[in-house]
Amino acid sequence: MKSLLNIILSFFIVVAVTGDVQSQITAGKITYERKTNLYKKFKDDDVLDWINKTDKIKIDYFELYFNDSISAFKERENDERDYMSWYTEKNKVYQNFKQNTRLTIKTIWSEFVYLGDSLYPRSWKITDSKRNIGGYTCRKAVWEAPDSSRIYAWYCDEISVSTGPESFIGLPGAILGLATEDGGVIYFATRIETIAPAIEDLLPKKSKSKVYNPVELKAKLEKDYGKEKWGKAMIKKTFGYW
Numbered sequence: 001m002k003s004l005l006n007i008i009l010s011f012f013i014v015v016a017v018t019g020d021v022q023s024q025i026t027a028g029k030i031t032y033e034r035k036t037n038l039y040k041k042f043k044d045d046d047v048l049d050w051i052n053k054t055d056k057i058k059i060d061y062f063e064l065y066f067n068d069s070i071s072a073f074k075e076r077e078n079d080e081r082d083y084m085s086w087y088t089e090k091n092k093v094y095q096n097f098k099q100n101t102r103l104t105i106k107t108i109w110s111e112f113v114y115l116g117d118s119l120y121p122r123s124w125k126i127t128d129s130k131r132n133i134g135g136y137t138c139r140k141a142v143w144e145a146p147d148s149s150r151i152y153a154w155y156c157d158e159i160s161v162s163t164g165p166e167s168f169i170g171l172p173g174a175i176l177g178l179a180t181e182d183g184g185v186i187y188f189a190t191r192i193e194t195i196a197p198a199i200e201d202l203l204p205k206k207s208k209s210k211v212y213n214p215v216e217l218k219a220k221l222e223k224d225y226g227k228e229k230w231g232k233a234m235i236k237k238t239f240g241y242w
Contacts, residue, residue, distance in 0.1 A: 025159040027067040029201075030174065031076065031191040032165055034060045036088050040184035051087075058088050062165065062187075065197035066174070071095050071163045072202045091242070093167050094204050095119060102167060103204060103211070106238060108221075114211040120167045120241070124153070133176040134189045141171055145241050150181040159192070166242045214239065 036058045038051050061076040074092040092105040097119070104115045122143045129140040131154055138154035145151055153168065154177035164175025165187045176189040212220065218239060225231030 025174075025194050026161060027194070027196050028065075028159065029193040029195055029197060030064040030066075030176070030189050031193075032062045032064065032187045033190050034062060034088075034165070035186045036060070037184045038087055040182055041087075055084065058084055060088055060090065061190075062090075064163065064165065065201040066161050066163045067197065067202070068161055069096065069098050070202050071097075071161070072197075072204075073165060089237070089242075091166060092204070094202075095163070095167065095169065097162070097169075104167070105204065108234070108238065112207075112209060113217065114207070114209050115214065115217055116211045117214055119169060122168070122170045124171055126171070131177070134192050136176060136192065138176050139173075151241075152179045152181070153177065 037056060038058055039056045042051070061078070062073060063076050065072045072092070072094050075090040090107065094103040094105075095101070100119050102117050102119050104117070106113045106115060124141040124143050127140045127142065131138055131140070133154055133156070136156040136158055138156045141153045141155060143151045143153070151168075153164065153171060153175045155164070155171040155173040155175045157173035159174035159176075160172075161174055162169050162171055164171070165178050168175055168178060176192070178187040179185065218235065221231075221235045221238065225234060
């Protein structure tokens with residue numbers, strides 16, 4: 001009887017451990033919907049004269065491919081023409097968690113610009129607030145940006161990889177929701193797929209383009225566009241905390 005009891009207990013321990021391991025997602029694909037309030041984005045610009053109230057919320061879709069070593073964040077491919085595409089940025093961000101490196105591909109005046117840098121460290125304050133996103137329980141965290149504004153993130157520790165939209169990382173799980181304090185930019189995951197991404201989805205396409213470091217790129221942009229008001233605004237956005 002004692003032997004049988006030990007076997008039963010051992011079985012339940014194995015099941016419990018196995019279930020815990022299976023609950024930890026270490027690879028997958030997350031689709032995000034991003035809503036940008038153009039009235040808030042361009043509140044100090046003349047661009048507002050061109051935007052109708054019915055068009056003030058710009059919606060874009062992105063995909064995040066990840067495993068426990070690297071991630072790739074990029075706009076979802078779409079065959080439909082978007083006449084308002086230039087109103088919002090569509091950065092591609094490739095991060096290597098093991099090597100502490102980040103490659104961001106930005107579009108500046110219809111040209112791809114490659115920016116190489118280290119991962120962006122952030123000091124998050126984790127709260128007790130929770131919400132459900134895409135069927136996953138997420139905990140809220142807050143980060144105070146250099147301009148003193150706040151960024152709110154909702155992360156899921158069932159997805160154990162510390163990743164998220166754009167360059168946002170540093171939480172004990174994947175970020176499924178992200179929002180600026182004023183609600184001007186909001187990301188929410190609309191689909192979570194537990195798949196093993198193909199290597200071509202995780203790595204940038206080969207290019208002969210120069211990869212700038214932050215100092216080099218800022219110097220180039222200031223030389224080319226820094227004398228104009230719109231140029232200064234563009235440079236500021238290029239080196240924002242996203």
